[in-house]
Amino acid sequence: MxxxxxxxxxxxxxxxxxxxxxxxxxxxxxxxxxxxxxxxxxxxxxxxxxxxxxxxxxxxxxxxxxxxxxxxxxxxxxxxxxxxxxxxxxxxxxxxxxxxxxxxxxxxxxxxxxxxxxxxxxxxxxxxxxxxxxxxxxxxxxxxxxxxxxxxxxxxxxxxxxxxxxxxxxxxxxxxxxxxxxxxxxxxxxxxxxxxxxxxxxDQRTRRLDQLLLHPLLGLPLFFLVMFLMFQAIYALGVPLQGLLGQLLGGFGSAVLTPLLAWAPAFVRGFLLEGLYQGIGTVAAFLPVIFLFFLAMAVVEDSGYLSRAAFLMDALMERLGLDGRSFVLSLMGFGCNVPAILGTRVMRSKGLRILTMLVIPFSLCSARLNVFLFMTAALFAPKQGAAVLFSLYLISFLAAILTALIFKGQFPSREPLVLELPPYRFPTLKQMLGRSWGEVRHFWFWSRKFIIFGVVAVWLLNNLPFGVAPASEQSLSGLLGSALQPLLQPIGINPKLTVALVFGFIAKEIVLGGLAVIYNQADTIQLGHAMARDISWTQAYSFMLFILLYTPCLSTVAVIRNESKSWGVTLLSVFWSFLLAWLVAFIFFQGSRLIGVH
Missing domain, CATH: 3.40.50.300 (P-loop containing nucleotide triphosphate hydrolases)
Known part of the structure; x- marks a missing residue:
């Protein structure tokens, strides 16, 4: 029945x-x-x-x-x-x-x-x-x-x-x-x-709150403050949990899996531990942030505040072919692109969902921020570092706006935004935990095979053929870096940085680890010195521009494929972001050379 x-x-x-x-x-x-x-x-x-x-x-x-x-x-x-x-x-x-x-x-x-x-x-x-x-x-x-x-x-x-x-x-x-x-x-x-x-x-409570939260002048600043505090709470809790989960997985690998696989040849052992097991850890590392994100989203959405935030931003976003919810989710993407794209499920129009999915990956997520903080500290003076970071945030906004303007005709929303402004209500703890666990379970169910495959593929690139140093110029990834030089050399990215980009396609968090392997420096201070000797500040900034805009990480690609149900949309996101990253980096790097700045 x-x-x-x-x-x-x-x-x-x-x-x-x-x-x-x-x-x-x-x-x-x-x-x-x-x-x-x-x-x-x-x-x-x-x-x-x-x-x-x-x-x-x-x-x-x-x-x-x-x-x-x-x-x-x-x-x-x-x-x-x-x-x-x-x-x-x-x-x-x-x-x-x-x-x-x-x-x-x-x-x-x-x-x-x-x-x-x-x-x-x-x-x-x-x-x-x-x-x-x-x-x-x-x-x-x-x-x-x-x-x-x-x-x-x-x-x-x-x-x-x-x-x-x-x-x-x-x-x-x-x-x-x-x-x-x-x-x-x-x-x-x-x-x-x-x-x-x-x-x-x-409902006097709703009326009084709306007088403040929907105020023509105070409404948007208050919303930004609420979002800022939400991000602070998510990542203040999520990052330590991620670290703890990583330590537990690393400890389990060292204490249990490594002795169990001591009998295996070095290549097989490396494949199982550094490739397959690392793939599982890569997927698992996203789970605490996703859980906390949807826990917070349950409060923001079910309380009725998300509808009001969308209302505040709708007039501006409509000019870009988006609506107020697109802005909210793009803002969420500054924490992590993955749960922000999952959040597009609240949209009813397919065109609006797809256009928002194309825009969100340009949000400067926390994983990219870690790379930029390291590179600005290593290659720029402290006063310059703040300006560099601000410019990257500004460029991420401009890239999102440009993407919306270019593709809004291809993915139109044929229905007006109908917003219910429900009375303010607070969800129960059971509702919040149930929703968060359901989203984590769903993410793990569909993403693990896709991401693990990518991690294993990158490991093989870095460790084949036999007998070469991992991630060296003689490895497949090193050969790939050299082969891509005609494409990437015009934007100042040398073979070593190219190999790091291969790591970055899996997850931007891996870029720093990739650079450490490539430059053979485990200590971050020594790694910074090694990179400063090898590349100029214009190369470094061009590399950061490319990292900011190029192909989303594998988890984001997997989410776009799952949520859009379209390989065409997924490939469009991948190739457009790569093209835009190349063009922006090319304009900066070649422009700086033309005016004599190195």
Missing amino acids: TMALVGMPNSGKSTFFNGLTGSHSPIGNWPGLTVELHQGNVQLQGQTVGLVDLPGIYDLHGLSEDEVIVRRFLENTPLDLLVLILNASQIDRQLRLALQVQQLGLPALLLLNMADEAERFGVRINTVMLSHQLAMPVLLISAKYNSCFKNVELELAAVLAKAGPPRRVEGLEERLGAGEAELEGRLAELLNQCVQLPERLR
Whole structure:
């Protein structure tokens, strides 16, 4: 048996779905659709029933991608029951969707979520009368506090027992169109008979906060302050956790795996430890930051503040073909591009999601920042170092703006940004932890094979052919560096720096380790001296420009592929960023030579 869950965005649909089925729900493809839908199982009186979570929609007549997906699903998939969830505190704006569902002729159950919030605002709903008028059971629930699921399960079992054989919706457009002329009249009648609304919502807390947080002058500075504090919290906790996880993995490798593999030839041992095991560690190193990022995002998004931040920036970003959410996620990318791209799931327009994915990798992430801090300290005077870092941040913004302007025509957003400004609410600890763990689990599930393959490939490049020093000029990576000189020499990147770029494609954190191997200097101070003797400051700055803009790290590429579902978009991101990096570095390096600066 199969049920489908449909409802408006911000109605608590995902919270209900996770609470009813468990937060670790799989994702699967459905016939006739090009997207993946969440699905889970519910035990109802000893019988397993499938539940599919459909995208949030405002109108079954709508033309947005999500609304088209829902219509196709209903037309192609036989269902035993359609579960509709609406926000009880906004029932005057959402009840229209219930009338459209009634027209479909499927067995249905209406759940009015956030009943506690509706009561606090003074909204009164006669569920008995509403159920009679809609010819479907109606329940008031509060999914956030898990106080409803027993009653919901009993009602689901009762409705399914009377539902008859599963069926799809045939002639969906005709069914909806037939009663469209009478819909507004029926909606007004239902609200008059079944709903009592206060003259003014009693949400003084939201009104007072919005006076400050949406202030024309103070709103944006406060938002930047909140984001800054959030980044500080994420990385103040995430970096030590990453270090601890790295020490644990390194200790396990030294104490357990190395003795176990002592029998193996050196090449095989190096492959398993430095290649395969390092690949697993590379994936695992992202997990603490991703967990903390989505923990913070759960607060920012579920509290209602993300919608307000998007509102503040929307007018400016619209000129670039983006919207306010694109700005928020690009800002998140300054911490780490990977979770920022994962955050594009909040966008309904495919074109907007793709354009935002192309822009985010230009955000100067913390991994690149580590490389730049080292190089500015090693190759520039302290007073110059601050200006160098500021210029790199400025160039990252300009690269994102240029990318949006160039590609906005190729990936247009054909729908206006519809923003609900929900009342401020704080998610429960269980919600935050469940969401964060679900995202970490999802990231680990799809990324590990892709990233491990890349790490192993780079290790082989650095250690083949047999008998040469790792990452030397005689190794495959060294030969590759020499082969790429016609391309990279015009921008001041020598063979040694080229090999470091191979490391950087896997993860920008590996660049410093690669440079240490290449220059045969384990100590960072000695490494800085060695590089200062080998390259000029113009070469160093050109190298940093290239690192800033060139091909995203392998994790970011994997995320773009997974989220866009398109190799074309993924390759576009890779080649455009490489081209832009080369052009910017070429203009700087050759321009500096023309004016006699070295």
